[in-house]
Amino acid sequence: MQADRTTNIPAHVPPELVKSFPLHLGATTYENPFDRIVPEIHEGPPVFYAPDGWQGLEAAWVFRRAEDLRRIYMDTEHFSSKDFAPFATLVGQDWNVLPVEADPPRHRLYRTVMNPFFSNNRVVELNDQVRQRARDYIGQFRNRGQCEFVGDFAARFPIAVFLELFGLPLEDVDQFLAWEEDLLHNPDVDDKTAAVLAVKGYIDRVAEARREHPRGDLISDIVHAEVDGYRFSDDEIFGLCFNLYLGGLDTVTTNLSWQFRHLATHPDDQARLRAEPALMPDAIEELMRAYAAVTTGRTCIKPVSVGGVELEPGDRVMMSTTLGNTDPEAFENPFAVRFDRKPRHLAFGTGIHACVGARLARRELHLAMEEIFAAIPPFRLAPDAKIRSNLGGVMNIDNLPLIWDS
Numbered sequence: 001m002q003a004d005r006t007t008n009i010p011a012h013v014p015p016e017l018v019k020s021f022p023l024h025l026g027a028t029t030y031e032n033p034f035d036r037i038v039p040e041i042h043e044g045p046p047v048f049y050a051p052d053g054w055q056g057l058e059a060a061w062v063f064r065r066a067e068d069l070r071r072i073y074m075d076t077e078h079f080s081s082k083d084f085a086p087f088a089t090l091v092g093q094d095w096n097v098l099p100v101e102a103d104p105p106r107h108r109l110y111r112t113v114m115n116p117f118f119s120n121n122r123v124v125e126l127n128d129q130v131r132q133r134a135r136d137y138i139g140q141f142r143n144r145g146q147c148e149f150v151g152d153f154a155a156r157f158p159i160a161v162f163l164e165l166f167g168l169p170l171e172d173v174d175q176f177l178a179w180e181e182d183l184l185h186n187p188d189v190d191d192k193t194a195a196v197l198a199v200k201g202y203i204d205r206v207a208e209a210r211r212e213h214p215r216g217d218l219i220s221d222i223v224h225a226e227v228d229g230y231r232f233s234d235d236e237i238f239g240l241c242f243n244l245y246l247g248g249l250d251t252v253t254t255n256l257s258w259q260f261r262h263l264a265t266h267p268d269d270q271a272r273l274r275a276e277p278a279l280m281p282d283a284i285e286e287l288m289r290a291y292a293a294v295t296t297g298r299t300c301i302k303p304v305s306v307g308g309v310e311l312e313p314g315d316r317v318m319m320s321t322t323l324g325n326t327d328p329e330a331f332e333n334p335f336a337v338r339f340d341r342k343p344r345h346l347a348f349g350t351g352i353h354a355c356v357g358a359r360l361a362r363r364e365l366h367l368a369m370e371e372i373f374a375a376i377p378p379f380r381l382a383p384d385a386k387i388r389s390n391l392g393g394v395m396n397i398d399n400l401p402l403i404w405d406s
């Protein structure tokens, strides 16, 4: 790939397609990004080349059409998932987050071990524990007439479920939350590095303990797994656990936060779901579409043409589920939430890397909605609420102050 020295833009990139990506890592806003920022991206070209696209640091292609994103998700011949999460590099080590950074054929090995743990039956088995964790947190604020939904519920509940899955002590919720904040949302590189090393130390210690004394939890299954005679190395065991940590906590927190923000600001939708709980699964699916928050990445490994542009090996691509799920060509009136839409959406990705925890995530979202509706009367956004969104990576909100009449 030849670079144009004056602009640092590769020669195969049409200069008219170079433009900034408003949803890059590090960007923040106090407006609701779904009101203006995301719709404005859809007014631009179907694909553009953003000098700040990749982690806010490197250039990357941004495709905004669901069709192009779907095509790239499915195409493991021209696109690799390797090295899109910068955590090992940050601490000067050499492991991958697995399976999300693995390509075929290796990828299949990891999913063979993980898939059964997230089967329908396993998720149903977890139902009572997950519901109880939701009740525990709601019980702490239900009589207060107000809560800060992100801190009081959305951030803690998925961590408690994760600890349950891994057979880890619930007292560790606050520690996990602090690490998660540093890993994913703290711009300070030293804090981030310290958090990666701390999580690595913690998971390595637990894996070692489960090697001696397996307990029937997910981490014991990973440590003792054998697929086609192959056993995972220590780095692979850590990479698999770390993916569940990164993939299973912040994503659920974020979706809960956006969905409850919607319900707090759309009283008719909230009233409808309270009156007709059977609508919840379809409503959650539509809310997942409308407020998809995850952006991951791919790297081109063979020349290929997608969406009318030529990509060269080494080109980075942002995989924004936010954009794919609000593409006006794929969804009529995409910024309207319609519980009867039954969308075929991209919030969980698609292809070989499609989210392994999707069933569990849907279960968590459903149980949370049921339990909150049961415990709390209709809620609304606190007046003068100032809500900050972090736009890159997983597009989350910092806080969500809710009030209700008690």
Ligand code: HEM
Pocket (backbone or CB within 6 Å): 081, 098, 099, 100, 101, 111, 243, 244, 247, 248, 249, 251, 252, 255, 293, 294, 296, 297, 319, 321, 346, 347, 348, 349, 350, 352, 353, 354, 355, 356, 357, 358, 360, 361, 362
């Ligand atoms: C609402 C919540 C969630 C959302 C929106 C979400 C979204 C996604 C997306 C978009 C991908 C595909 C990434 C790519 O192809 O680059 C993915 C993969 C993954 N997710 Fe989730 N996720 C959620 C919850 C969970 C949960 C609860 C877990 C597990 C506890 C989990 C574990 C994983 C793992 C391990 C992968 C990698 C799969 C692979 O590479 O084969 N996720 N998720």
